[in-house]
Amino acid sequence: MKLKETAFTVRAERAILFRAMLNRNRGEAPLEELQRLAETAGARVVYTAIQNRISIDPVYYLGKGKALELADAAKELDADVLICDDDLTPAQVRNLEKVIGKKVIDRSELILDIFATRAKTFQAKLQVELAQLEYTKPRLKRMWTHLSRIEGGIGTRGPGEKQLEVDKRIISRKIQYLKKKLYEVEKRQERLVSSRKEFFTISIVGYTNAGKSTLMNALTDVDTLVEDKLFATLDTKTGMCRLENGKKILISDTVGFIQKLPHHLISSFKATLEEARHADLLLHVVDISSPVVQEQIDAVNAVLKELGCDNKPVIMVFNKVDTITNESIVPLLRNRYGDCVMISAKTQRGIEDLKRRIEGELEQNFVEIELSCSPGNGKLIAYLHEHAHIINSQFHEQGVTFKLLVENRLIHKLRMMDSDIQIQGTSLSDGADTDI
Ligand SMILES: Nc1nc2c(ncn2[C@@H]2O[C@H](COP(=O)(O)OP(=O)(O)OP(=O)(O)O)[C@@H](O)[C@H]2O)c(=O)[nH]1
Ligand SMILES: [Mg+2]
Incomplete structure (x- = not known):
């Protein structure tokens, strides 16, 4: 078998990518994303292989024949992984x-690896290490089963198991330690986030x-940092934006x-x-030039759901309109x-439109x-601190006015x-006083 090789000058890890395709009609670009990852x-990447299959093989994932083919390719192209x-x-x-005689890794491991090399802050590093250990821990056990089968040691307490137990204990202890540290960081983060409650906050997802x-x-x-790389950002940054109406968000x-x-x-x-x-509002940014726009939107929505953010107001922002040919x-x-916004963040096209939409959202929802109440109403005051943006508060003889x-x-x-509280409102949209 003769394979065509991509030319390159610097030697890095030489990789072969592969996958089984169960459904050919999804219009996705097979392996393109994995290649970027x-x-x-x-x-x-020195070689890519796709096998159409009816179902995933539980033993080899692909068919054994295909696995042998990959072994040949790996040898011929001197692949590392x-x-x-x-x-x-x-x-x-x-x-x-x-079968192949080379290191085989999967998508999760690759993503974890990228996160590990790109994590910069203490928090991101802790998070990645924890994820890596949690990924590794169940795999340790199987490694031992594998070993014991070779040695025929089923049921015997051989050195493999002892080592495994030691390893597992070390990993469990490390996981506990990382979770505790992360918990402390999270608490600090939570305090920071809730201290910003007086501002309208937007998250770009x-x-x-x-x-x-x-x-x-x-x-x-x-x-x-902006980079044409996947996962350029691993730590969140927060900044101030001033809208036309003078409001800061x-x-x-x-x-x-x-x-x-x-x-x-x-x-x-x-x-x-x-x-x-x-966040009070999410901006869901979508790369309009991607060949798999809908799949990417769906993937983001699935993660948002997992985070419990699926009921938040969202503005769909289609970015990179400067690149579209079709x-x-x-x-x-x-x-x-319907009410999405088309922009080019790079050329700033549509940014003013987006700001107006944000203003509209602010006015519509807030x-x-x-509000005047008795200062003894701790439950209500705690609720306000949690759910409202307190602009200021004044104590006077009759109570407190927020x-x-x-x-x-x-x-x-x-x-x-x-029922004793008094509420007077100012509609944000026209600046006039309104009774609520
Ligand atoms: N042509 C074009 N390129 C853009 C536009 N906006 C961003 N890019 C490019 O897209 C690439 C990714 O941009 P980032 O802003 O780093 O993307 P991101 O969503 O923050 O990416 P991660 O942090 O890695 O998740 C960079 O090369 C940008 O220059 C745009 O409006 N038009
Ligand atoms: Mg980024």
Whole structure:
């Protein structure tokens, strides 16, 4: 078998990518994303293989014949690693490694590896290490089963098991330690996020490489790293944006989402995504030039659901409109996502439109009110601190008066909590006083 090789000058890890395709009609670009992930991790892709199958093989993932073909390719091209686009069971990894004689890793492991090399802050490093250990721990056991089978040692307490127990104990202890540390960091983060409650906060979410950080830079004075790489951002940054009506809002950038994001990573990154969970409004940035726009939107929505953010108000922001060659996609998307905004974060096209939409959202959902109550009503006051933006508060003989920015739907709830409170409102949209 003679294989065509991509030319390159610097030697990095040489990778072969592979996957089984169960459904050919999804119009996706097979292995394109995995290729970008592999390159982000520093590998050179020397060969790719796809096998159409009716179902996944539990032993080899692909058919054994295909696995042997990969072994030939790996030898001929002097590959260092084979990367599968799906997650593999520990048994599949072991079986493939035996047949091919090279290191085999799966998509989750690759993503974890990228996160590990890109994590910069203490928090991100803790999160990645925790995710890596949680991923590794169940695999240790299987490694031993594998060993014991070779040695015929089933039921015997051989050195393999002892070592395994030691390893598992060390890992468990480390996991406990990391969780404790992360808990402390999360608490600090939570306090920080809730201390910003007096501002209207927006979180920029979206698929990795959609242009979130570029948009963040366009909207605020924060300078965030922008790179044509997957997972350029692992730590959230928050910046201030001033709208035309003079209102100041806070905007934060978040880590990018991806299809089949390893589950451990989502749970470990909850603190980083804390900003999104507390945001009043989400900007869902979509790369309009991607050939798989809808799949990326779906993947982001799935993660948002997992984070409990699926009921938040969202503005769909289609980015990179400067790149589209096929204009027909615009009416299509407008049709599906009625009040979306088309922008180019890079050329700043549509940014003013987006700001106006944000203003509109602010006006639609929030009213500015004055609420007077007794200072002894601790429950109500605690509720206000939690759910409203307190602009200021004044104590006087009759009680305390808060000037608040509060969601429309909460007014009714406030009245239910205490029938003695007095509420006066100023509609944000026209600046006139209104009785609520
Ligand atoms: N042509 C074009 N490129 C853009 C636009 N916005 C962003 N990009 C490019 O897209 C790439 C990714 O941009 P980022 O802002 O880093 O994307 P991100 O969503 O923050 O990515 P991660 O942090 O890695 O998830 C960069 O090369 C940007 O220059 C745009 O409007 N038009
Ligand atoms: Mg970014």
